[in-house]
Amino acid sequence: MITQMQVKGLMFDPYNNAYIVILRDENQAEMLPIWVGKSEAGSISLALENVAPPRPMTHDFMKSYLDAFNAKVISVVITDLNENTYFAKVHLTYEDSEYAVDSRPSDAIALALRSQAPIFASESVIRKQSSEELEQWLENLKPEDFGKLDS
Amino acid sequence: MGEQTSHSAEPLIELIVNRVVEDSNTDTRIIVLTRNNGEAETFMVWVGSAEGESIRRALDTAVTPRPMSHDLIKSFGEHFGIKTERIVLTDVKSSTYYATVYLENKGVARTIDARPSDAIALALRCHAPIYVTQDVWRRRSGQNLDAWLTKLETKNIGTQEV
Numbered sequence: 001m002i003t004q005m006q007v008k009g010l011m012f013d014p015y016n017n018a019y020i021v022i023l024r025d026e027n028q029a030e031m032l033p034i035w036v037g038k039s040e041a042g043s044i045s046l047a048l049e050n051v052a053p054p055r056p057m058t059h060d061f062m063k064s065y066l067d068a069f070n071a072k073v074i075s076v077v078i079t080d081l082n083e084n085t086y087f088a089k090v091h092l093t094y095e096d097s098e099y100a101v102d103s104r105p106s107d108a109i110a111l112a113l114r115s116q117a118p119i120f121a122s123e124s125v126i127r128k129q130s131s132e133e134l135e136q137w138l139e140n141l142k143p144e145d146f147g148k149l150d151s
Numbered sequence: 152m153g154e155q156t157s158h159s160a161e162p163l164i165e166l167i168v169n170r171v172v173e174d175s176n177t178d179t180r181i182i183v184l185t186r187n188n189g190e191a192e193t194f195m196v197w198v199g200s201a202e203g204e205s206i207r208r209a210l211d212t213a214v215t216p217r218p219m220s221h222d223l224i225k226s227f228g229e230h231f232g233i234k235t236e237r238i239v240l241t242d243v244k245s246s247t248y249y250a251t252v253y254l255e256n257k258g259v260a261r262t263i264d265a266r267p268s269d270a271i272a273l274a275l276r277c278h279a280p281i282y283v284t285q286d287v288w289r290r291r292s293g294q295n296l297d298a299w300l301t302k303l304e305t306k307n308i309g310t311q312e313v
Contacts, residue, residue, distance in 0.1 A: 037201070039200075039202075056266065059220070061263070061269040065254070068261035068262075069254070071227065101223070101227060101230055103218055104219075107218075107220050107223050
């Protein structure tokens with residue numbers, strides 16, 4: 001079972017000096033936070049805001065690379081969570097074949113947003129992610145921790 | 152695009168990545184390239200820290216537990232049979248370098264526009280040659296920067312990131 005997720009936003013995590021991509025399902029019942037690096041967060045942010053940078057960023061380059069040979073991203077799936085590391089698969093079609101390529105969720109999400117491809121999470125990942133822990137963590141955040149992406 | 156390697160008739164100059172230098176003042180990395188003819192002249196390109204680290208990892212042939220962005224691009228190529236033939240630093244405008252990546256698959260050639268950082272990060276992973284046009288080589292910055300670079304590297308000793 002997989003659930004379709006939407007990117008709800010990006011937050012700065014001051015405790016880990018990292019960024020969190022917040023994924024939610026359509027019913028807003030499940031939330032999946034994914035910790036990503038600064039440059040990946042920047043790339044996801046540009047895609048979310050539909051900003052075209054003057055020069056192609058790494059994921060724009062990735063998209064051009066696929067476009068050059070008509071390879072299409074069909075979907076991305078967050079497949080597993082292991083010791084705080086998330087795993088993802090990028091599903092593509094190229095010529096008449098389908099491919100599933102191993103990737104980090106950050107790259108998969110950045111590419112999916114640029115390809116208008118849906119993002120899914122496997123049930124086991126959502127189950128493993130303790131929402132209680134997350135809510136507690138979110139409660140501890142101060143308002144000034146939000147909206148710091150441009151720093 | 153056919154077999155044409157450059158817009159001008161002048162032959163391209165092949166470069167090799169010599170090293171990646173950290174500029175901690177600006178959180179950027181300097182990619183130092185040299186000609187493969189043994190001459191000491193250098194060609195420097197300023198890149199972001201993430202791209203610079205990606206190039207450094209490729210130089211060190213370091214393997215990360217999870218594929219980084221440029222490893223993923225290489226992985227797409229391996230799945231589809233796309234070959235990265237070469238990259239060319241084609242232009243410089245307002246201190247910004249432009250690169251073209253030459254790809255090939257089953258006789259179909261394609262070129263894509265890229266920043267030098269992405270182009271170099273991919274070229275190193277695919278063992279593709281890196282070229283610069285004569286024009287861009289002549290207009291390179293860094294001819295008077297060697298002393299400054301040496302100073303920066305000396306300063307960096309002992310202050311490498313943990």
